[in-house]
Amino acid sequence: MRGNRKLSMALLYTFLILVSLPIVVAYLWLFASSFSSKLIFGIVPRELTLRNWRFLWSEVKLGLTAFESIWPVTLNSIILAGSITILEVVVSLLAGFALSRMDFPGRNLIMKTTIILHAFPGVALLIALFYVLNFFQLLDSIMGVVLVKVALELPMATWMIKGFYDEIPWELEWAAYIDGCSKFQLWYKIILPQLKPGISAVSIFAFLSGWSEFIYSYTFLFNSEHYTLAVFLKNLIGDFRFLDYGLLAAAGLFYLLPVIVFFLISQKSLMRINFGGIKG
Amino acid sequence: MQYYMQERSLAVSSAKEAAEIYTKKHNSFFAALPFIGPFLILVILFYLIPVILTIAMSFTGMDFTLEWKFKGLANYLKLLGDKNARLVAINTIKYVVITLIINVGFGFVLAVTTAYFIKRENMGLLFQTIWMLPRMTPAVIYALLWLWFLDPTEYGMLNALLGNLFGAPPRDWILTSPMPVVIIANGLIGASLGMVVFSAAIKSIPEAYFHAASVDGATDWDIIRYVVIPFLRWPIMFMTIWQTLSLVTSYEYILLITDGGPLNKSEVWALYSYHKAFGSYEFGYGAAISVVLVAIAVIIALIMLKVFGYDALMNRGKTKV
Numbered sequence: 001m002r003g004n005r006k007l008s009m010a011l012l013y014t015f016l017i018l019v020s021l022p023i024v025v026a027y028l029w030l031f032a033s034s035f036s037s038k039l040i041f042g043i044v045p046r047e048l049t050l051r052n053w054r055f056l057w058s059e060v061k062l063g064l065t066a067f068e069s070i071w072p073v074t075l076n077s078i079i080l081a082g083s084i085t086i087l088e089v090v091v092s093l094l095a096g097f098a099l100s101r102m103d104f105p106g107r108n109l110i111m112k113t114t115i116i117l118h119a120f121p122g123v124a125l126l127i128a129l130f131y132v133l134n135f136f137q138l139l140d141s142i143m144g145v146v147l148v149k150v151a152l153e154l155p156m157a158t159w160m161i162k163g164f165y166d167e168i169p170w171e172l173e174w175a176a177y178i179d180g181c182s183k184f185q186l187w188y189k190i191i192l193p194q195l196k197p198g199i200s201a202v203s204i205f206a207f208l209s210g211w212s213e214f215i216y217s218y219t220f221l222f223n224s225e226h227y228t229l230a231v232f233l234k235n236l237i238g239d240f241r242f243l244d245y246g247l248l249a250a251a252g253l254f255y256l257l258p259v260i261v262f263f264l265i266s267q268k269s270l271m272r273i274n275f276g277g278i279k280g
Numbered sequence: 281m282q283y284y285m286q287e288r289s290l291a292v293s294s295a296k297e298a299a300e301i302y303t304k305k306h307n308s309f310f311a312a313l314p315f316i317g318p319f320l321i322l323v324i325l326f327y328l329i330p331v332i333l334t335i336a337m338s339f340t341g342m343d344f345t346l347e348w349k350f351k352g353l354a355n356y357l358k359l360l361g362d363k364n365a366r367l368v369a370i371n372t373i374k375y376v377v378i379t380l381i382i383n384v385g386f387g388f389v390l391a392v393t394t395a396y397f398i399k400r401e402n403m404g405l406l407f408q409t410i411w412m413l414p415r416m417t418p419a420v421i422y423a424l425l426w427l428w429f430l431d432p433t434e435y436g437m438l439n440a441l442l443g444n445l446f447g448a449p450p451r452d453w454i455l456t457s458p459m460p461v462v463i464i465a466n467g468l469i470g471a472s473l474g475m476v477v478f479s480a481a482i483k484s485i486p487e488a489y490f491h492a493a494s495v496d497g498a499t500d501w502d503i504i505r506y507v508v509i510p511f512l513r514w515p516i517m518f519m520t521i522w523q524t525l526s527l528v529t530s531y532e533y534i535l536l537i538t539d540g541g542p543l544n545k546s547e548v549w550a551l552y553s554y555h556k557a558f559g560s561y562e563f564g565y566g567a568a569i570s571v572v573l574v575a576i577a578v579i580i581a582l583i584m585l586k587v588f589g590y591d592a593l594m595n596r597g598k599t600k601v
Contacts, residue, residue: 008500009397012393012397012398015393016393016394016398016407020407020410020411022429022437023410023411023413023414023468024410025437026425026428026429026437027413027425029425029428029437030421030425033428090318091318091319091322092319094314094315094316094317094318094319095315095316095318095319097315098312098315098316098319099316102311102312102315104308104309104311104312104316105308105309106309107312110316110320113328114323115581115585116578116581116582116585117323117327117328117331118581120327120331120574120577120578120581121525121526121529121530121577122327122330123529123530123531123532123550123554124334124529124550124553124570124573124574124577125327125330125331125334125570126554126557126558127334127337127553127557127563127566127567127570128329128330128331128333128334128337128567129326129330130557130558130563131330131333131337131346131563132325132326132329132330132333134346147322147325147326148326150322150326151322151323151325151326151327152326152327154319154322154323154327155323155327158319183311184314187315208416211418212417212418212419214418214419214420214532214536215419215532215535219558229418230418230419230420233420233421233424234420234536237420237423237424237427241427242431242433245428245431245435248424248428249424249428252420252421252424255418255420255421256417256418256421259416259417259418263412263413263416
C-alpha cells in the first residue's frame with residue numbers, strides 16, 4: 001500500500017512537471033535569448049551579448065526605417081497604467097460606498113444593469129467605442145483609452161470594493177453618525193482607512209491590466225507619439241519576427257519586468273482577484 | 281435642528297435607531313449622487329451607450345466617414361448570405377467547445393493535483409504560480425512566446441525538439457494547423473483560471489469529509505468522485521458558463537498569434553467583426569456581426585442570473601466560491 005502510494009505520487013509529479021515544463025522553458029528562453037546572440041537546441045545560450053538590449057540606448061533600425069526610442073513609449077505606458085489605476089480606484093471607492101451603504105432609489109436598477117453589463121465584454125463594443133471617442137475628440141489620445149478601459153472595468157472593480165465595504169461593521173458608522181459626521185467625512189475619515197486591503201487589491205489589478213492593455217491602444221491610437229509598449233512591441237514583432245528574436249526577447253522582457261515584480265509581491269491576493277477577469 | 285433631532289432620538293432610544301433615522305433622512309438619490317455620479321457617467325458613456333450604438337449602427341452602411349446611412353436590414357441579409365461568415369461561425373463553435381473542455385477539464389485536473397494530491401502546500405503553490413505566469417503576462421509577450429515556440433525554422437522550440445528527437449523536418453505549424461494552435465494557446469490561459477477557482481473550492485471543503493471517507497476505506501479516486509466533484513458542482517457550472525461567454529467574445533490572442541489566418545482558417549466571430557470594421561472599414565457590417573455577440577452575451581448573462589441567483593452573483597466580488 002505504502003509503496004503504491006509513493007509510486008502514484010511519483011507519477012503525479014512526473015505528470016505535473018511534464019505539463020508545466022513548456023511554460024518554464026518558454027520564459028527561460030525569453031531570458032536566455034535576450035542575452036545571447038546564438039542559442040543551441042532553441043534554448044541553450046552560447047555567445048553572451050548585450051546587443052539585443054541596444055534599444056535601451058540607441059535607435060533600432062531596420063533598413064532605412066528607424067523605430068522610435070523606447071523611453072517615450074515606456075513613459076506613455078506608465079501614464080496609461082497610472083491614470084487607469086488612479087481613476088478606477090477613486091471612482092470604484094466612491095460608487096462602492098453608495099452601493100454598499102446607501103439605500104437610494106435606483107440602486108437596485110443600477111446593480112442589475114451593471115451585472116448584465118459586467119457579463120458584457122468591451123472588445124465586442126470596439127466599433128461603437130470608436131464612434132464615441134471620435135464624438136468627444138478623444139481618438140488618438142491616451143486619455144481616451146484610459147476612459148474606455150476604466151469604464152469597462154468599473155463594474156468589476158466596484159463589485160470587489162463593495163464586497164470589502166460590506167465586511168465593515170455598521171457599528172462604526174452608527175458611532176460616527178452620533179458624533180455628527182457628514183456622509184463624506186464618514187467615508188473619508190472612518191471607512192477608507194478600513195479598506196486598505198480592498199484598495200490595494202483593486203490598484204494592483206487595475207495597474208496590471210492597464211500595463212498589459214493592448215487592443216484599445218492598438219485600435220484607438222494612430223500616432224507613434226502615443227504608442228504604448230504593447231503597440232510598440234507588436235510592431236517590432238511584425239518587422240523582426242524572422243530576423244532577430246534576441247531583440248524581441250529583450251524588448252519583451254523589458255516590458256514584462258514590472259509585471260513579474262508586481263506578481264511576486266502580490267501573488268496571494270492576485271490569485272483571489274483574478275477570478276473576475278475576462279480572459280478566455 | 282439637526283443636532284436637536286439627534287439628541288432627541290438618542291434620548292428616547294438606542295444609538296442604532298438614531299443612526300437609522302439619520303440615514304433615512306439622507307438617503308435620497310441626490311445624497312448618493314456625489315458617490316455614484318462619476319461611476320454612472322463613465323459606465324453610461326463608455327459602456328451602456330456603446331451597446332445601444334452597436335445595435336443602431338448595425339442598420340447602417342457606416343464607413344470610416346462615420347456618417348449614419350440607414351439601410352434597414354441590409355447588413356443582416358448580407359450576413360446570411362456571407363460564405364465567410366458561415367465558415368467563421370463553424371470555426372467559432374469548434375474553438376469555443378474544445379477550448380472550454382480544456383479550460384474546465386484541465387483546470388480541474390490541475391486543481392485536484394496541486395490542491396488535493398500534493399499535500400505540501402509550497403509545492404502546490406509553485407506549480408500554480410507557474411501556471412499563473414501566462415495569465416499575468418501581457419498578451420503581446422504571450423503571443424511572442426508562441427510565435428517563437430512554433431517558429432517555422434529549426435530555431436523554433438517545437439521544431440528543434442522534434443528535429444533532434446525524431447529527425448523530423450521543420451514545419452510551419454501556424455500555417456498547417458492554425459486552429460489547434462489557437463485552441464491550445466487560449467486553453468492554457470483559461471485552464472489557470474479554472475485551476476485557481478477550483479483549488480479555492482477544494483480548500484474550502486471541510487477536512488472532516490476527507491477523514492470520514494478514508495476511514496470508510498475510500499480510495500483517492502472515490503474521494504474525488506464522491507466528495508470533491510459534488511462540492512465543486514457550482515464552481516464548475518459557473519466556470520463553464522462564464523468561460524463560454526469570454527471565449528465567444530474575446531479574440532486578442534487569436535489576433536496576435538494567427539490573425540485569423542491562413543485563409544480565415546482560425547478566424548472566429550468576434551475577430552471577424554473586428555476585421556470587417558478596422559480592416560476594411562465596414563463599420564455598419566462589423567456592428568451587425570457584433571450584434572450577434574451582444575445577443576449571446578445578454579442571453580448568457582440572463583442564464584447566469586437565473587441559475588446562480590442575483591444574490592450569489594452580487595457577492596462574487598469576495599470570490600469565496
